[in-house]
Amino acid sequence: MNFHFAHLSIPIRWMILLLLSALLSVALYLGHFPAAILLGCMFAAILMATRGAALRIPKWCFALAQGVLGCLMAQSLQPQALNNVGKSWPIILGVTLSVFFASIIVGWVFMRRGIFPGSTAVWGLAPGASAAMVVMAEAYGADVRLVAFMQYLRVASVTVIAAAIAHFCTSVSLMQTAIAPHWLALDSSNLLMTLGLVLGLSPLAYKLGIPGGAMILPLILGATLQYFGLMVIELPLLLLTVAYAVVGWSIGLRFDAQILRHAWHALPQVLMAIGSLILLSGVIAIGLWQLSDYDLFTAYLASSPGGADSVAVIAATTAVDAGFVMSVQIFRFLFILAFGPIVSKYVATKLG
Numbered sequence: 001m002n003f004h005f006a007h008l009s010i011p012i013r014w015m016i017l018l019l020l021s022a023l024l025s026v027a028l029y030l031g032h033f034p035a036a037i038l039l040g041c042m043f044a045a046i047l048m049a050t051r052g053a054a055l056r057i058p059k060w061c062f063a064l065a066q067g068v069l070g071c072l073m074a075q076s077l078q079p080q081a082l083n084n085v086g087k088s089w090p091i092i093l094g095v096t097l098s099v100f101f102a103s104i105i106v107g108w109v110f111m112r113r114g115i116f117p118g119s120t121a122v123w124g125l126a127p128g129a130s131a132a133m134v135v136m137a138e139a140y141g142a143d144v145r146l147v148a149f150m151q152y153l154r155v156a157s158v159t160v161i162a163a164a165i166a167h168f169c170t171s172v173s174l175m176q177t178a179i180a181p182h183w184l185a186l187d188s189s190n191l192l193m194t195l196g197l198v199l200g201l202s203p204l205a206y207k208l209g210i211p212g213g214a215m216i217l218p219l220i221l222g223a224t225l226q227y228f229g230l231m232v233i234e235l236p237l238l239l240l241t242v243a244y245a246v247v248g249w250s251i252g253l254r255f256d257a258q259i260l261r262h263a264w265h266a267l268p269q270v271l272m273a274i275g276s277l278i279l280l281s282g283v284i285a286i287g288l289w290q291l292s293d294y295d296l297f298t299a300y301l302a303s304s305p306g307g308a309d310s311v312a313v314i315a316a317t318t319a320v321d322a323g324f325v326m327s328v329q330i331f332r333f334l335f336i337l338a339f340g341p342i343v344s345k346y347v348a349t350k351l352g
Contacts, residue, residue, distance in 0.1 A: 006052035013053050020044040021245060033167045035159065035313040037244040042156060045252025050260055057250045060206055063214035065246035067202030068239060070215040071194055073312050073330065074222030075233040076322035082227060088324065091292055095284060095303050096332040100340070102280040103127045103305060106273060108347050115269045116146065119348030124150030124270075125277055126340050127305035127332070146266060152254045154274050158306030159251075159314070161278065166297065166318045183237045190234035197222055197231075212337055215308070219330065244313055251310070281305050294321055302328040 005013050025040030033039060048055065107122035115121065124147045197218045205213025225231035281303045288299040298320040304311055308329040315322040 004052040005048055006054065010055070013048070013055055017044055017048055017053070017055065017249070020047065021248070031167070033163050035163050035244070035310065035317055037241055038248040038310060038313050039160065039163055041245045041248030042159070042252040045249045046156075046255045049253045049256050052257060053253075054256070055249075055253055057246055057253060060203060061246060062250045063202045063206040064198060065243040065250070066215035067198035067218045068235070068243035069247065069312050070202075070217070070219035071197060071222050071233050072235055072240065072243075072316055073215075073308070073326045074219045074226060075235060076312075076315065076326045077223045077226070078323060079227050080323075082223070082323070082327075088292075088327075091288065092328050092331050095288055095328050096335050098284045098287075099127055099281055099303050099305055099332060100336060100343075102284065103277055104343060104347055106276045106280065107344075110269070110273050111348070115273075116143075116266065119344075120146050120150070121273060122344050122348045123147045125154065125273060126151075126336060126344055127154070127277070127281075146270075148254070149259050150270055150274070152251060153270060154277070154305065155307040155310060156251055156255075157274055158278065158304050159310040162301060162304055162306065162311065162314050165300065166314060186236075187232070187234055190232045191236065191239075193231055194222075194234050212333060216330075216334070240316075247310065247313070251307075277305055294324060298325060301325045304329075308333045 005016070008016075021041040021044040023040075024043050025037045028036035028040050045055075103125045104122065107125040110116055110121035110125075111119060116124070120143045201217040201221065202214040205217050210217070222231065222233055226233060282300065285296065285300040285303040288294065288303060289296045292299070294302070297318070301311055301315055301320055302325045308326075311329050312326060315325045
């Protein structure tokens with residue numbers, strides 16, 4: 001197919017993206033896939049981006065969507081869940097370190113074997129804080145285009161695989177009970193407080209350039225206020241749908257034709273590296289399942305090396321222990337944000 005969207009006007013491209021996203025999302029929803037909206041929008045964006053659509057989600061808009069997902073994560077961290085997580089901190093730390101060092105080992109092996117140029121594999125496989133890793137990779141001489149491609153393809157691959165596993169391993173009745181039943185707000189005052197949290201903190205974090213802050217700040221403050229009974233987080237499906245769509249488009253629209261052309265010759269190696277990391281994470285999940293009381297899919301989502309935002313959407317639409325999943329993902333995100341660049345730099349420069 002040689003059709004390109006470049007000759008169409010920008011409004012027409014957005015209309016086509018909206019229509020295609022809606023069609024794919026409905027198809028996935030009817031197939032009982034979790035995170036159907038996020039997946040449908042992501043697939044539609046990838047299809048159009050690789051055909052010259054050249055659309056972009058404004059960064060402030062993506063920051064607001066991340067803020068909504070931060071509140072979604074905070075909503076999962078109910079007081080009872082936080083109390084249980086406090087008792088499970090050795091497990092959370094163990095899973096975090098296991099997934100992190102699995103990514104470092106895979107990246108180091110691919111770097112030592114010369115499969116990727118320089119330290120590209122180390123930066124490209126770091127599980128989390130994608131934007132920070134891309135910036136650091138450029139500062140330390142890695143092929144930043146290939147690093148960006150690996151990071152975003154990893155997030156997309158993990159999202160699709162996790163959704164597929166949930167589709168085939170989770171019963172429809174359980175999935176439906178995990179979805180909020182209302183499209184509009186049940187309590188307008190709670191909704192206003194939630195929106196105030198997002199609108200007040202996410203743009204601030206974006207302006208200050210805090211890595212991951214657009215999601216983390218509403219998450220931390222929302223979870224704290226909720227824990228002490230000072231706030232009830234209200235997230236109607238209409239608001240979540242918009243946030244899911246923005247996140248899906250933001251991931252998909254990064255796969256433009258230029259990046260794909262540059263990475264095409266390395267695609268088998270990229271897929272091999274990502275597959276190796278996902279496989280190791282699966283082994284870690286099996287170990288967590290055997291050593292704890294958590295079910296296998298909860299263990300898999302907790303150890304999944306994908307983006308915390310996309311994992312949050314899947315956890316919210318399936319019957320898993322969302323509090324534990326979000327606690328592990330959040331802790332790993334903060335850990336990698338703090339130590340990822342330091343360790344990746346050491347492996348890339350000292351052990352290369």
